Amino acid sequence: MCLRGPRGDNRPMIDFLASFELAFQLISGGDAELWRIVTLSIEVSLASAFIACTLGLPFGAFVAVQDFPGRRVVTVVLNALFGLPSVVVGLVVYLLLSRAGPLGSLGILFTPKAIIAAQAILVLPIVAALARQFVEDAWREYREQLTSLGVSAARAVPTLLWDLRYSLLTVVLAGVGRSASEVGAVMIVGGNVDGVTRVMTTAIALETSKGNLPLALGLGFILLGMVLALNAAAYAVREWSAKRHG
Amino acid sequence: MASAMSLPIEARGLTVRLGGHAALDAVDLRLEGVAPVAVLGANGAGKSVLLRTLHGLLAPSEGAVLWSGSRARPRDQAMVFQRPVLLRRSTLANVEYALAVNGVAGNERRSRAKDALARVGLEALASRPARVLSGGEQQRLALARAWALRPRVIFLDEPTASLDPAAAAEVERIIGEIRAAGTSLVFTTHHLGFARRIASEIVFLHQGRITEKTTAETFFKSPRSAEAAAFLRGELPWQPSHDS
Numbered sequence: 189m190c191l192r193g194p195r196g197d198n199r200p201m202i203d204f205l206a207s208f209e210l211a212f213q214l215i216s217g218g219d220a221e222l223w224r225i226v227t228l229s230i231e232v233s234l235a236s237a238f239i240a241c242t243l244g245l246p247f248g249a250f251v252a253v254q255d256f257p258g259r260r261v262v263t264v265v266l267n268a269l270f271g272l273p274s275v276v277v278g279l280v281v282y283l284l285l286s287r288a289g290p291l292g293s294l295g296i297l298f299t300p301k302a303i304i305a306a307q308a309i310l311v312l313p314i315v316a317a318l319a320r321q322f323v324e325d326a327w328r329e330y331r332e333q334l335t336s337l338g339v340s341a342a343r344a345v346p347t348l349l350w351d352l353r354y355s356l357l358t359v360v361l362a363g364v365g366r367s368a369s370e371v372g373a374v375m376i377v378g379g380n381v382d383g384v385t386r387v388m389t390t391a392i393a394l395e396t397s398k399g400n401l402p403l404a405l406g407l408g409f410i411l412l413g414m415v416l417a418l419n420a421a422a423y424a425v426r427e428w429s430a431k432r433h434g
Numbered sequence: 435m436a437s438a439m440s441l442p443i444e445a446r447g448l449t450v451r452l453g454g455h456a457a458l459d460a461v462d463l464r465l466e467g468v469a470p471v472a473v474l475g476a477n478g479a480g481k482s483v484l485l486r487t488l489h490g491l492l493a494p495s496e497g498a499v500l501w502s503g504s505r506a507r508p509r510d511q512a513m514v515f516q517r518p519v520l521l522r523r524s525t526l527a528n529v530e531y532a533l534a535v536n537g538v539a540g541n542e543r544r545s546r547a548k549d550a551l552a553r554v555g556l557e558a559l560a561s562r563p564a565r566v567l568s569g570g571e572q573q574r575l576a577l578a579r580a581w582a583l584r585p586r587v588i589f590l591d592e593p594t595a596s597l598d599p600a601a602a603a604e605v606e607r608i609i610g611e612i613r614a615a616g617t618s619l620v621f622t623t624h625h626l627g628f629a630r631r632i633a634s635e636i637v638f639l640h641q642g643r644i645t646e647k648t649t650a651e652t653f654f655k656s657p658r659s660a661e662a663a664a665f666l667r668g669e670l671p672w673q674p675s676h677d678s
Contacts, residue, residue, distance in 0.1 A: 332491055333519035337532050337579075338509055347531075351522045433522045434565030 207405030214406055221383075226410065229387040232300050232374075233367035236307035237315075240363050244312045245356065248319030249349050253327050254341040266320060269313030274306075278373030281306040285377065298379040303387070306373040311363040318359040323348050354429040361422050365415055388414075438508040440501045440587045441467035441618065443488055447497030450483050457483040459642035460497070467587060467618035472633035472650070474623070476665060479639040481622040482591050488620065489513045489589045509536065512585040516592040518576030520564040525556055525575055528564045532579045550582035551575075554608050570601025577608050581617075588612060590621035594628055606632070626666075630654055638662045 214222050251262055283289050285297040296302050326348055334344050349356065371389035378385035380394060388411045395404035443465045450458040457480045465471060473481045486492045487499055490507035501508045521528050529547035538546060551557045554574040564575060573593060580588050593609060594602040606628055613619055613632065623629050636653040638646040645659040657663045
């Protein structure tokens, strides 16, 4: 891939300014295509993070509180999958969903559903590994008290997830952030089809490869703004809750 | 739910090793219940380990703990820790949670929880988040939570440690009421005045072994073991400041 901007190499500062202006114009102009890309990005990120959290948070908490054979192995594997290469996940999901693949009959390759599936697989181990760490740290504090009250490990999972809800918000955010910034797997299973599976990241990659650096950077600013807004909201919730609940 | 009964509690040749060190060393002990028992001893004597093992939180390395002759941990017992762990919910919800875990039905849960809070003087703070209560209020909530379960035995690990005199006095009043209601108490403390007022039996631990088990009266007047005598000599000068 060639990263060659029309003016970029010699005067990078001007590109940054121009991109910033362009991002602003795109947003204020209410560009329909941009809007479609942004909403699809948000939709698939939230959907995949939701699936990953629904499965990953309880799983991580369970690994933290329950002793079972192979628990250490599971922990090491979870932590290793943290750095799961997204193109590999993309390739595997592609093979599964391709016409000849075992799930080919679903016919969802090159649709947003395929993107959600690939992102959920990428985010699941991150959410589970982080949840395991948070819950295990808390379990050290809670274990005696909960055991004393007669709480089983299975019962402790929802109790701890609820009690750590504000800390775990950070984990959920990490999941959403990873989903929103993902490009490798999304490109492979989504195909970056204009108007169908084009999301922020793939649009940025495409515009960059076309040499349209101001637009690429402009989209980048919007993506960054989205992630910043999300994190600021979560930070506010945590601050408020820490004051209220201690 | 196990219907096993906690009393009498019997430790037979109980050894608990923690990190290679014998925190309890071949302890034999039988507690019939009702008469409040104070477990005394210097720091590191094994008081907390004994309480946790009798409560079933720590597994014996050797020997056994038997609850009315059975090795199955009974549910009719509760423990109050030095630093209670409270859930990030309201004061009332903390008590209700303990009741729910122990199978108390929803409609009965609320009334029993409110009743328990009233007995420790926390009814006005029922809707307050438990984690923002003061240290004394948290300990009272922990007592209410244990009491609401209507256990036959309550273990208390340093219930008045790190509380100011007023809060310690309030906690002592509640413990006195729990005792008066007929619940058996087994507790550790460094506050000898508190032990004297509440306990009728003393178990004295020295380096993981019981060197003395007598009535409180005998123990404080004329301890039989040299270790207990030395302990009382060392600790008693501080007694007035612990008395509240």
